Amino acid sequence: MKTLKPHHHQLSTFIFILLFPFLKSQTARQQNNTGYTCPNNNNNNNNTYPCQTYVYYKATPPNYLDLATISDLFQLSRLMISKPSNISSPSSPLLPNQPLLIPLTCSCNFINTTFGSISYSNITYTIKPNDTFFLVSTINFQNLTTYPSVQVVNPNLVATNLSIGDNAVFPIFCKCPDKTKTNSSFMISYVVQPHDNVSSIASMFGTSEKSIVDVNGERLYDYDTIFVPVTELPVLKQPSTIVPSPAPRGNSDDGDDDDDKSGIVKGLAIGLGILGFLLILVIVFWFYREVLFKKEKKGKGLYFGDKGYKGNDEKKKKMDVNFMANVSDCLDKYRVFGFDELVEATDGFDERFLIQGSVYKGEIDGQVYAIKKMKWNAYEELKILQKVNHGNLVKLEGFCIEPEESNCYLVYEYVENGSLYSWLHEDKNEKLNWVTRLRIAVDIANGLLYIHEHTRPKVVHKDIKSSNILLDSNMRAKIANFGLAKSGINAITMHIVGTQGYISPEYLADGIVSTKMDVFSFGIVLLELISGKEVIDEEGNVLWASAIKTFEVKNEQEKARRLKEWLDRTMLKETCSMESLMGVLHVAIACLNRDPSKRPSIIDIVYSLSKCEEAGFELSDDGFGSERLVAR
Template structure:
């Protein structure tokens, strides 16, 4: 009987230790269809001493949410408290990607702690986009769906208001006994480690590991997640986060019970300071090399930003440095003066306007497309400068003026494909069957070059009819590489910044942010569907829900009466002038491209081979003006 008191004491002790931590979510936050109860994917457990407490979040400012008022409104915080915590005036506009501290009241809701924010759903928003893009992983798609009584296949109606449960927690009794007064939910950036984050806030690494259910042996963290940082005092903006570390993290200190905790904290602070100083020196060296050693040729990536617009002489000097830098790196590009572009476009006359910020210009007797851009254009310039393919639009020159970039492209006289395949405005332009197959083959060939012949592989990310331009021979050029993204050597990447055109974006990208060449394959399938039918994707499937898009192919792909249904499926302007069996074959190819499972989609190389054979047979059909005698293609994907 004397054993029972000791057992009770042991259980209470163990319970106290267990309640001193929350389970880190790991990678489960990116899989919206999984709610792993062994992690904190649905929220941090309501195991604290208090059911309500003062808590803190971090948020990195981004366009649309970069002021005290907009960030406070998004996260349901008090703007006066937010400005006070960050030591800024109430009307402050933060620099983009600046770390902002956000005070919130954290409360138990059922089994989990959370701070609720209200959000009005925008067009194209899904649970993953809202949780990981807009709210930067301060919520999870699983928690958002559960909070609003939805499931992973639910459609969020634009204009509706939903509740977003933000990830926060209150200290447990055990943590309070150890001096912890607050818990901060820190947004992990790519390349960051527990030790560096802890040092940033002057916290012992062992305490941070314990607060998240991690250990010295299992201390790996991922971006797309939050890390709880235990604090004795409210956080302060007097400390700035160090740049992400590119090398392995320093060895974590021993358990928090060690007598050397305070000294080890100072070690990590010193490491962080030294690392920051080294980064500053390295950055200064790079700037010096690029802008003051202009005579030396090199092939490093171009880093260009036009966010700040200095005035007068300073602007002219910066413009000259930028342009000289590009001239030495991208030797094939011509650097134009702004006066040359004004002359080419009749001072950017409305008569030269094409669309958006694009103008037609005449340079040395030849037409050119001139696009005005601001912001960071380095990715597009770097990519277009290193690729050379007939089916990819060519960048011929650049200009920098008054904080804006002007990119000069080859001119495609017949404009975007969308002007030829949509007939909403009574446009009389017409493409016959063979021309449509040739355009499809051109686009597939260009994408195959990006996927298979650039290193690392490149994903266009915005394949759509308005980004396919037609030259004088109606041959296709892929344009607009502003969203293009390089992947790793295996062709994979992950993002929480979901951007693209509604209807063309693949399910795995919308739901989980996964980027691979199969993302372009999906968009290509949608594009070919538009080419076959002459209808926009929004018309083809009202609402634009991608995973159901293939339903419109069902009648055509039905083996018994597929040909009979073609007349209702194909573009009426073709008036039946197409080989029926080939049309069904291409429809099957489309169906394989837009399957929900990326692994089930063909590669662009396979698509090129199929369309090459289809093109050859189509030419034979066109010459004979008869569908008899051409081979039957039965290859499946």
């Protein structure tokens, strides 16, 4: 993990001073805003948390003019944003200020005894050079959260001493509709603009002024987040072309439009001037860093870190040439740990610190890590890991080379709640409910979507299984262990590796490597989430074959009856949405098609699962859906 050096802070401060006149008016009232407390929920029918909610967001230059970057920011797929936003082509570029509706899950989150519980959607953001809580809140997230709130929900991070690579939770303000006071299906989080009033906002979203006032009060404050209740999502007006044709001048009655266009041109000119100046600053900063600090890099513990540097140890000359070539690209991206640091953190790799396999838990400088011990062939995993960065993938923090025993150590973030396998198949006092299981499924699918669609070349994980899915403190899923991953698709190999019960038929028979093998394995994980069963039973029967045989009937009522018998017994103790359960089952069975070309793409899977998740939250006025599975 890289810590911001003094010149990083100076540049960040300078940029803040430069932008301060433009941002000051946007945050005057927000400085004391630490979030929106959850309503008193003594009656569970009043407010249903968690719930499906949306935020109104605008495409902005220079970084957020395409759905790929915006979807990465909110940890969603492009399709999940394009559908509610009325955008027909998710891959097309966006125009500045083009409106979007972004779906999120709103939860009631307990902070501490001082602040109580706050209503927000949990978005994890990785700190980049020159980031501050203030700038990310106001620029990246467009005031949908505030920096005081970010400080409250990240008590372990010091706002004035952020490190590059830190993961911070940005609480996106949201609210679930109160079923006793409104007939609304959704709440849309909207940031008030200076030209807004209650009437214009109501007209924009197709709702009544009274409903907005009932939820937010009569007074609106610029750049505050308000919540707009709607019975159905508005159809956003999207441009039909990338570059709109200018309207003829001189014969129009809309003089205000001409003034607006003139203001837009002036605003763009000012913005481009600022961006140009910032670009010059960045170039100067880069030159300063690369040229003046180049000597500083030389002679450092290249493979051992500062504490583990061994001087002119002759064994370094015998190191694997391929490994040296690959890790040389990683030096600026990851921390190079000293071997003695790892030894001290794990008490000499004592079994007491062993998590699973060859992964150890260790604390270095007050930070807990997962330390994976490997041989020299780790360069393939390093090569892939340096290309990926997503909230649903376990993050690589650094590495260490120890040539004496020809070992490599990969140092990952420590994920607190262990593997999904342990929650499903080992004895635990607490069991996963259906809402949590479905959220985990969506998280895994989003992680796969990222490596399948947002990396070039595409990455195939090749070992998706419940023991490689880790759950953080908020029970959000992260895909781990890229030791078998392959960069590039549609390859053929004679070396078949993987875990029995998860391996796709075409890979097992012909060695065909493609993203559809991950889809097959993911289908099996979905079956585990639904049934709680092991992938291979005591008699050697594989779970996916049993599922296909059980649910090959065409009659949906019979299929639903069999599903009730097949469910994890834990879930029979709760009220579950049958529509949601059946939806996930259909996705799982589709993933298991023996013909890989007939399996759904990961984009389709993410969309289908998000609809299943939405179905799980769609409750009628009495608090129960029209089709529920209740324990008898």
